[in-house]
Amino acid sequence: MLLILNGWRGHHARNQGTNIMAYIDFAQPLLAVGDGIPLSAVRDRIMATAIGFSPTEWQVVQLARRDGMASLREPGLWTRIKTMIFGPQPHFRLASKRLEALRRLAVDSWHNGFAVRPSAITDFRNAGFSEGQLELLLSAITAARHSIKGISA
Numbered sequence: 218m219l220l221i222l223n224g225w226r227g228h229h230a231r232n233q234g235t236n237i238m239a240y241i242d243f244a245q246p247l248l249a250v251g252d253g254i255p256l257s258a259v260r261d262r263i264m265a266t267a268i269g270f271s272p273t274e275w276q277v278v279q280l281a282r283r284d285g286m287a288s289l290r291e292p293g294l295w296t297r298i299k300t301m302i303f304g305p306q307p308h309f310r311l312a313s314k315r316l317e318a319l320r321r322l323a324v325d326s327w328h329n330g331f332a333v334r335p336s337a338i339t340d341f342r343n344a345g346f347s348e349g350q351l352e353l354l355l356s357a358i359t360a361a362r363h364s365i366k367g368i369s370a
Contacts, residue, residue: 269353270319277316278354281323282361289321318344319354326358 270278300306311317318340325333333355341351 270350274316274319277311277320278323278358281320282327284320284324284327286324286328289324315344315346319346322351323354323358326355327362330359330362331355 296306311320318337322333322337322341325337338351342348
């Protein structure tokens with residue numbers, strides 16, 4: 218359950234003419250004082266959410282922009298026939314399972330924005346990426362798609 222508080226205007230916001238929105242995601246456990254959670258665990262959760270991507274990971278995201286949706290499919294009969302006739306073709310898979318999960322989600326996002334396949338998100342999370350990284354990736358790609366198309370965000 219997600220509670221969205223919209224339309225609250227503080228004194229400063231009223232003067233600036235902006236709306237302030239607050240989001241509370243009740244599906245996520247809230248950290249409260251006295252829950253018995255050590256501060257180090259709280260710090261680790263916050264850091265896991267705040268971590269971005271390494272330069273190599275950002276490079277994979279940029280390279281995924283050129284990959285087509287066909288790169289996400291398993292090789293089928295037609296691919297095997299083409300391989301027999303024309304010889305081995307370059308493949309799109311990365312050697313690192315972690316980077317491949319990132320590439321697959323990035324390809325999906327470059328083509329579909331936020332409407333990515335749930336299986337791609339599951340693979341991304343199983344590869345060790347955090348929810349914060351998922352949000353960062355989808356937001357960055359969507360912003361880049363909008364700037365490429367000339368749409369103001």
